[in-house]
Amino acid sequence: MSLLLYETENSGGVPFGRLLQAEWRRLWKRRTVRLMALAAPLMALVSAKYLLSQNGMLHPGLPEYATAGSMPVLALAEMLVTAFSGMMLVLAGLTVTEEYRSGQLRMGMLRAASLTRIMSAKWLVCLAFMWIQLAAYFVCSAVVGRIWFPNPDTYPLFYEAGQAAYAEGLLYDLGYYALAALVLAALLAVFFWIAAIGRSSTVTLGLGIGFLLLSYLLPTVLTYFRPLFETQEYVRLYFLSLLMVEWEGLAAMLANLHGLRLWNLGVIGGYGLLFGAMTMWVWKRRDSFE
Amino acid sequence: MNTAERDTNPRIVIPQAEPVLVETGNVTKKVRRRALLQNVSFTVERGEICGLLGPNGAGKTTLIRAMTGLIRPDSGDIRIGGRSVVREREAAVLHVGAIVESPIFFPYMTGRDNLDNLALLHPNLPTRKEREQRVREVLEIVRMDKRADERVKTYSLGMKQRLGIAQALLGDPELLILDEPANGLDPMGIRELRELILRLKHELGKTVLVSSHLLDELQKICDRIVVIREGEQVFAGSREEMIGRHSSLEEAFVEMMTS
Amino acid sequence: MNNKQTVGIGNLIRSEAQRVFKRGRTWAVIAVYLIFVPLECLFLTMMNTSFYDPDHSVPLNSLNTAPFLLRELSILMNFVVIPMLAADSFNGDVSSGALRLALIRPVSRVKMFLAKWAVLGAAVGAMTLFTWAAGTVFGRIFMPAAAETTLMGAGTVGGLGAIGFGLGFYGMAFCIFLALIGVGGIVSRLAPNPVLAYIGMLAVIVGGIYVSDGMAFLLSVSDSIFHFLGHTGGSDAYLGWILCALLAGCVIMGAWSWGRREWMQ
Numbered sequence: 001m002s003l004l005l006y007e008t009e010n011s012g013g014v015p016f017g018r019l020l021q022a023e024w025r026r027l028w029k030r031r032t033v034r035l036m037a038l039a040a041p042l043m044a045l046v047s048a049k050y051l052l053s054q055n056g057m058l059h060p061g062l063p064e065y066a067t068a069g070s071m072p073v074l075a076l077a078e079m080l081v082t083a084f085s086g087m088m089l090v091l092a093g094l095t096v097t098e099e100y101r102s103g104q105l106r107m108g109m110l111r112a113a114s115l116t117r118i119m120s121a122k123w124l125v126c127l128a129f130m131w132i133q134l135a136a137y138f139v140c141s142a143v144v145g146r147i148w149f150p151n152p153d154t155y156p157l158f159y160e161a162g163q164a165a166y167a168e169g170l171l172y173d174l175g176y177y178a179l180a181a182l183v184l185a186a187l188l189a190v191f192f193w194i195a196a197i198g199r200s201s202t203v204t205l206g207l208g209i210g211f212l213l214l215s216y217l218l219p220t221v222l223t224y225f226r227p228l229f230e231t232q233e234y235v236r237l238y239f240l241s242l243l244m245v246e247w248e249g250l251a252a253m254l255a256n257l258h259g260l261r262l263w264n265l266g267v268i269g270g271y272g273l274l275f276g277a278m279t280m281w282v283w284k285r286r287d288s289f290e
Numbered sequence: 291m292n293t294a295e296r297d298t299n300p301r302i303v304i305p306q307a308e309p310v311l312v313e314t315g316n317v318t319k320k321v322r323r324r325a326l327l328q329n330v331s332f333t334v335e336r337g338e339i340c341g342l343l344g345p346n347g348a349g350k351t352t353l354i355r356a357m358t359g360l361i362r363p364d365s366g367d368i369r370i371g372g373r374s375v376v377r378e379r380e381a382a383v384l385h386v387g388a389i390v391e392s393p394i395f396f397p398y399m400t401g402r403d404n405l406d407n408l409a410l411l412h413p414n415l416p417t418r419k420e421r422e423q424r425v426r427e428v429l430e431i432v433r434m435d436k437r438a439d440e441r442v443k444t445y446s447l448g449m450k451q452r453l454g455i456a457q458a459l460l461g462d463p464e465l466l467i468l469d470e471p472a473n474g475l476d477p478m479g480i481r482e483l484r485e486l487i488l489r490l491k492h493e494l495g496k497t498v499l500v501s502s503h504l505l506d507e508l509q510k511i512c513d514r515i516v517v518i519r520e521g522e523q524v525f526a527g528s529r530e531e532m533i534g535r536h537s538s539l540e541e542a543f544v545e546m547m548t549s
Numbered sequence: 550m551n552n553k554q555t556v557g558i559g560n561l562i563r564s565e566a567q568r569v570f571k572r573g574r575t576w577a578v579i580a581v582y583l584i585f586v587p588l589e590c591l592f593l594t595m596m597n598t599s600f601y602d603p604d605h606s607v608p609l610n611s612l613n614t615a616p617f618l619l620r621e622l623s624i625l626m627n628f629v630v631i632p633m634l635a636a637d638s639f640n641g642d643v644s645s646g647a648l649r650l651a652l653i654r655p656v657s658r659v660k661m662f663l664a665k666w667a668v669l670g671a672a673v674g675a676m677t678l679f680t681w682a683a684g685t686v687f688g689r690i691f692m693p694a695a696a697e698t699t700l701m702g703a704g705t706v707g708g709l710g711a712i713g714f715g716l717g718f719y720g721m722a723f724c725i726f727l728a729l730i731g732v733g734g735i736v737s738r739l740a741p742n743p744v745l746a747y748i749g750m751l752a753v754i755v756g757g758i759y760v761s762d763g764m765a766f767l768l769s770v771s772d773s774i775f776h777f778l779g780h781t782g783g784s785d786a787y788l789g790w791i792l793c794a795l796l797a798g799c800v801i802m803g804a805w806s807w808g809r810r811e812w813m814q
Binding site: 355358359360361362379380381383384386388390391392393394395396397398399403404406407408410411412413457461 | 642653657811
């Protein structure tokens with residue numbers, strides 16, 4: 001009886017704040033993660049090189065023409081689906097699948113923290129890391145943009161959302177990055193679910209890449225059936241793909257094209273909730289059976 | 291040391307009767323300027339059991355990695371059966387079987403599959419019949435024949451250790467190198483292991499190099515002892531020499547470590 | 550007792566093949582690929598059109614369909630199948646410590662590296678061959694019948710010519726896959742764990758286009774092969790030479806680094 005009492009009293013276990021702190025340290029101890037932290041400036045330079053070469057082929061009046069103000073957004077559109085997704089897959093594969101499958105997590109579990117709580121902490125910590133990366137990338141690309149790219153008085157925003165001067169443009173960029181931060185959270189929830197069910201880290205990566213490929217392929221197939229749909233229906237179906245939201249949907253949200261602002265927010269939230277709940281369910285089951 | 295019983299054993303493949311089987315000379319290994327091994331020099335004679343003794347992190351596993359050719363010493367040489375592990379690794383390790391660190395197998399295969407798989411890598415087991423026969427033999431020697439067809443991931447640590455010895459015996463080596471084989475064994479397991487090692491020596495004429503921090507065990511089975519501390523060899527000689535004026539190996543060891 | 554002192558490459562390959570094919574996930578990833586082959590066929594029947602590259606579309610018929618299966622399937626191959634197999638084989642066994650059991654045996658590590666490459670190459674080769682066969686048979690049965698067809702680089706060909714073109718096309722694709730496996734061997738040597746080995750391979754595939762357009766073939770396998778076979782000039786004109794150089798580079802670097810590597814795992 002007393003044992004039972006002890007257990008119920010202790011069911012809270014370690015305070016969540018301490019768990020977060022411990023997970024953050026574990027994450028930061030990894031050499032891989034420290035190396036990834038250096039990625040932001042490098043990615044900004046690579047994007048700058050690419051965008052400068054693109055500029056050579058574009059008319060300066062187009063929104064795709066990179067200027068000091070639009071550089072952060074243009075640079076992110078490309079890196080969000082590739083480098084940022086890749087980093088999140090590495091984080092999920094290393095901190096979830098690898099630790100769980102190799103038995104390292106037993107050390108954590110002995111300290112009376114449930115898998116569900118450990119995984120929540122891991123997700124928050126990884127997300128924090130990605131958001132810091134995002135912020136660093138914003139700063140780097142804004143600086144690179146200011147130095148190397150033309151800075152006209154005004155330039156056009158995407159989807160005819162109007163003209164913007166440099167300062168307005170930066171505000172627009174901030175909005176874009178805020179939405180990107182939301183998508184990252186949802187995508188990280190998807191990857192954490194995949195990492196929870198993946199039997200090995202390579203399987204996790206394979207499934208994660210598979211998810212991204214399907215998210216690209218299905219909307220592409222949809223474009224062939226474009227004539228069958230009303231525009232409204234079509235864009236909504238198209239942006240059911242998280243990858244397409246990342247790639248083209250964020251600018252559409254800011255311009256509120258076809259009422260996509262609410263729709264895409266719903267899609268992002270839907271992915272986050274669905275995969276978050278499925279991940280929780282996996283760990284709850286393992287908490288009670290192992 | 292009794293080498294006579296070796297001569298009567300038909301299994302031995304190395305023809306020459308040189309008494310010295312293992313010879314390490316001034317083995318030094320540095321990683322990022324930190325010396326993991328420094329001037330380690332000792333010999334092991336045929337038919338002996340040699341204990342490699344030292345606290346955790348002293349360099350025992352590094353030495354064993356170098357002896358099995360997994361890493362190259364920065365200087366010095368290791369000769370096994372007269373062949374240099376550094377310069378002619380494949381020939382030198384032909385008659386060596388080893389467990390390095392913990393025995394990690396391919397977990398998705400059964401114990402027997404693991405052995406079958408590794409038997410393919412021994413030039414002295416060219417046919418399928420010979421390989422299957424040899425796998426059955428080594429499984430019997432370590433008494434694992436009953437559970438051999440279960441997947442390795444279901445094995446206890448003790449069973450993995452025994453399977454580890456089985457894989458080391460596959461090529462019918464003259465020298466067995468066992469790195470902390472008692473790790474994870476219960477007292478009964480340790481006793482069985484001790485009997486197994488003595489059996490390998492007396493019945494099959496094997497030479498054994500065994501690393502451990504279990505002083506009692508080494509005292510019971512070793513003819514010769516090598517002690518290393520922080521990569522440096524502090525003693526190499528017979529068990530009697532090491533115990534010397536002390537009452538036990540433990541006392542002698544403690545004095546070496548604290549002096 | 551046999552006096553032979555070395556292990557033949559045959560036994561090395563058999564031992565590596567056992568390790569690869571007794572892993573459940575090897576079969577799982579092969580099964581996923583094989584499921585996508587008929588799905589791709591279904592997709593092509595629905596479209597009835599495919600592309601040499603984004604600017605040139607082709608109406609499909611019973612003779613020219615086979616190569617176009619690879620337009621989408623090669624992405625699955627290069628982004629999922631090969632990175633998974635290569636990361637497991639070249640890195641997973643090493644970083645788990647299990648390969649140590651093989652490394653302490655009297656076998657050449659250079660040969661061991663080549664055996665790993667050969668086994669993965671055989672697996673991927675079989676899948677490539679299956680895709681070609683499936684595409685050829687599927688085209689003959691389900692696509693609009695044609696007595697002859699025009700293929701980029703081959704001009705107008707009949708039934709036999711189309712088969713020949715298909716084989717050549719898939720042969721080139723196989724060489725690209727082999728090169729990617731080799732890249733996996735090199736990347737795995739540098740990466741401390743399979744996760745980074747996998748991502749590293751993707752980084753080479755995607756990062757290649759930032760380095761040079763000549764490296765785009767790892768990303769756009771079928772487009773590049775069409776450009777090469779069609780002599781359209783541009784950056785894919787030297788695909789043959791680039792592939793040879795890449796393959797040779799991987800063999801030399803891989804063999805060299807496996808031969809002199811220190812095994813601390």
